[in-house]
Amino acid sequence: AQKVTQAQTEISVVEKEDVTLDCVYETRDTTYYLFWYKQPPSGELVFLIRRNSFDEQNEISGRYSWNFQKSTSSFNFTITASQVVDSAVYFCALSGGGNYNTDKLIFGTGTRLQVFP
Amino acid sequence: NAGVTQTPKFRVLKTGQSMTLLCAQDMNHEYMYWYRQDPGMGLRLIHYSVGEGTTAKGEVPDGYNVSRLKKQNFLLGLESAAPSQTSVYFCASSPGTSWADTQYFGPGTRLTVL
Numbered sequence: 001a002q003k004v005t006q007a008q009t010e011i012s013v014v015e016k017e018d019v020t021l022d023c024v025y026e027t028r029d030t031t032y033y034l035f036w037y038k039q040p041p042s043g044e045l046v047f048l049i050r051r052n053s054f055d056e057q058n059e060i061s062g063r064y065s066w067n068f069q070k071s072t073s074s075f076n077f078t079i080t081a082s083q084v085v086d087s088a089v090y091f092c093a094l095s096g097g098g099n100y101n102t103d104k105l106i107f108g109t110g111t112r113l114q115v116f117p
Numbered sequence: 118n119a120g121v122t123q124t125p126k127f128r129v130l131k132t133g134q135s136m137t138l139l140c141a142q143d144m145n146h147e148y149m150y151w152y153r154q155d156p157g158m159g160l161r162l163i164h165y166s167v168g169e170g171t172t173a174k175g176e177v178p179d180g181y182n183v184s185r186l187k188k189q190n191f192l193l194g195l196e197s198a199a200p201s202q203t204s205v206y207f208c209a210s211s212p213g214t215s216w217a218d219t220q221y222f223g224p225g226t227r228l229t230v231l
Contacts (some may be wrong), residue, residue: 004159033217045160045207045222052217091159095216103216104175107159 002027004094006108013082014116021077021111023092029053029103034068034075035093039110045091055064082115089113119143121223123208128227130198138193138226140208148211149191150175151183153204160207166191185196197231 003026013019025034036048049059051068059066063080079086089110096103124139140149147168152160152175162175166185180202182194195202199213207228209220 035219037222042224043205043227044209044224045209047221050219087199104162105216105220107161109157 002029002032002094002096002103002106002107004092004108005109006090006092008111009109010112010114012114012116015083016081017115018078018080019082019113019115021079021090021092021113023074023075023077023108025073025092025094027096028092029096031096033095035095035105036066036075036077037091037093039041039089039091040085049078079113082113084115084117087113087115106113121208121210121221123206123223123226125226126224128231131193131231132199134198135194135196136198136228137195137227138206138208140191140193140210140223141189142191142208142210142214142223143189144210144221144222145188146210146212146221147188147225148213148218149185150209150211151181151191151193152207152209153177153202154207154225155204163193163206198228200230202228203230204228 005024032053034051038046065078067076089112091110092108095105121142150165164183166172169188172183184192195230208223211218211220
């Protein structure tokens with residue numbers, strides 16, 4: 001069965017600190033997809049990134065970067081020089097990429113990040 | 118382009134009452150989903166639809182019904198609300214043909230059942 005674990009329930013940092021949010025996944029599929037979503041205090045879910053299992057290159061987008069390591073089944077998310085606007089709940093999610101009779105999108109329980117000024 | 122919208126944003130029901138949540142998307146997406154979000158549990162799939170006129174059960178379908186009469190709309194119904202259905206409900210849509218596609222979410226509906 002597929003599973004996503006976000007062991008960090010809540011993280012607090014001071015502005016300008018770097019912070020890494022951990023995501024560990026379990027799957028038997030050789031093809032799978034990983035996602036990160038952000039849920040700011042306003043409540044909506046904002047898509048951040050999608051990565052397939054064949055692409056282990058790290059990705060950087062501004063202050064955001066993602067480290068995908070198949071050897072440790074992890075897809076960690078780092079925010080560099082954090083800002084107050086980064087305060088949110090962040091969800092990692094996994095899908096097998098199969099058809100709609102089999103796979104589903106499985107979410108972790110989320111990590112609440114609080115950035116203090 | 119509004120993306121995915123949900124109506125209403127907030128609702129309070131008494132046990133046993135019924136209601137319908139409306140989800141609309143203007144991205145011409147084929148696939149639509151209803152999730153519920155509860156504290157400490159992430160998002161769980163209630164029902165989904167792979168096209169107009171189709172629906173399927175997700176992980177937690179009991180107590181809910183859905184309909185997809187038009188491609189752009191996906192309705193979630195509670196026939197007899199229970200306090201256990203107090204939650205935040207999210208609708209999402211995706212364009213493609215598998216769970217690999219990115220899902221785009223609406224703003225959510227906060228439902229309280231007393």
